[in-house]
Amino acid sequence: MTIEEITAYILSNFKNVNITEANGDLFFMYDQEKMMPFATIVTSDNDFDSVSQLNREGFFRLNIGIDKASFINTFEGIALKKGIGAYVDSGIDFTAENIVMPHPFYGAMYWLCIVKPRKKSLPVLKNHLDVAYSLAVKRLK
Template sequence: MLLTAIRTRIQTEFENVREVEADGDFFLMYKDEEKFPFATIVTSDNDFDSVSNLNRDGFYRLNIGIDKATFQHLFAFIPSKPGIGGYMDSGIDFTKENTLFPHPFYGTMYWVSIVNPTEDSYPQLKGFLDYAYAKAKTSYEKGHSAA
C-alpha cells in the first residue's frame, strides 16, 4: 500500500482522527488529543530510529499500540529485554517489508510495526487499528467527561 493510501484509509474508516505531521512523520490522534497517538507512520530515519532503513524511496513504517494479550500471543517466542528498545538485540530484521514485528523501541509497551504493508495484510492491521482507536477514544472521552 502506498503511504497516501494507508493515511487516507485510516482517515476515512475512523471518525474524529486528527493527523499531526512532524518532520514528515504522521501521528494519528483521536480528536484533539495532544500526547498519545493510537498509531504512527514513520517515513524516514532519524537520530533515534534508523533500524528500518526508511530513507529508501517509498518506504514507511506503520506502528500501532495493541493489547498485551494479543502482543504476547504474536511475539512471546521472541526474546526481549525490559524497557525501551527491548527488542533491538532480538535478531529481528526491522527492514523487512510487509512483516509484522514488535516495534523496535516500544515493543515492550505492546506496539507493533510493519514496513510497507500490502493490501493482503490490511485486515489484520485493521483489527489492531480498531483496538488502538477504541482505546484512544475511551481514554479521551473519560478525560473529557463532565464532572
C-alpha cells in the same frame, strides 16, 4: 499500500481522528489527544531510530499501539521485553518488508510495526488499528 491509502483508510473508518505531521511523519490521534497517537507512519531514519533503514526510496513504517493481550497473541513465542529499545537487539530483521513485528523501540509498550505494508496485510492491520483506536477512545473517556 501507500501512505495515502493507509491515511485514507484511517480517516474513513475511525471518527474524530486528527493527524499531526512532523518531519514528514504522521501521528494519528483520537479527538483532542495531543500527546499519544494510536498509530504513526514514520518516513525516514532519525537520530533515535534507523534500524528499519527507512531512508530507502519508497520505504516507510506503520506503527500501531495495541494492548498487552493482543501483543502476546500476535507475537506468540516472542518473549516480552522491558524498556525503550528492548527489541532492537532481539535478532529481528527490522528492515524486512510487509512483516508485522514488535516495534524495535516501543515494543515493550505493546507497539507493533510493519515496514512497507502490502495490501494483502490490510485485514491483519485493520484488526490492530481497531484495537489501537478503541484504546485511544478509552483513554479520553
